[in-house]
Amino acid sequence: MDVFCRSLRSRAKALGISNAEAARRCGLSERRYAHYVSGDREPDLGTLVRIATALGTTPNQLLGLGEIQDTSSRDILFQRIQSAVQVISDEALEIATVQMEALAAKRL
Structure with a gap:
């Protein structure tokens, strides 16, 4: 499981989130x-899938079985x-969408 532990840490780091935020x-x-x-x-299989989904990866990649892209x-x-989108409210998602569209319109 050392691979899994390292994968969790590196995935959180790549996403710029803490372990506490990853847990949330x-x-x-x-x-x-x-x-x-x-x-x-x-983790059991269901929890592994939930973790992978929340971190935007696959169970295979977390277990070191998938290709490293x-x-x-x-x-x-x-x-x-x-x-981040997976955990915010619909209202916050609407605000973020408007902000992203404004940025795209300005071509920043």
Whole structure:
């Protein structure tokens, strides 16, 4: 499970979030998530899928079974946005969408 622990840490780092934020996005307590990050416990299949979905990756990649894709900094930014969108309210998503559209219109 060392691969899984490293994958969790590196995925959170790539998304620019703390373990506490990763736990929140996964719908897990910080303590439970910390057990997975430290290698003290292994998640069941359902929890593994939930973690992978919340972190915008696949269970295979978290387990070191998938191909490691060379991602650009732009791809990482898209992944960060996708991960954040999963946990915000519809109202906040509407605001974020309007802001992104305004930025796109200005071509910043």
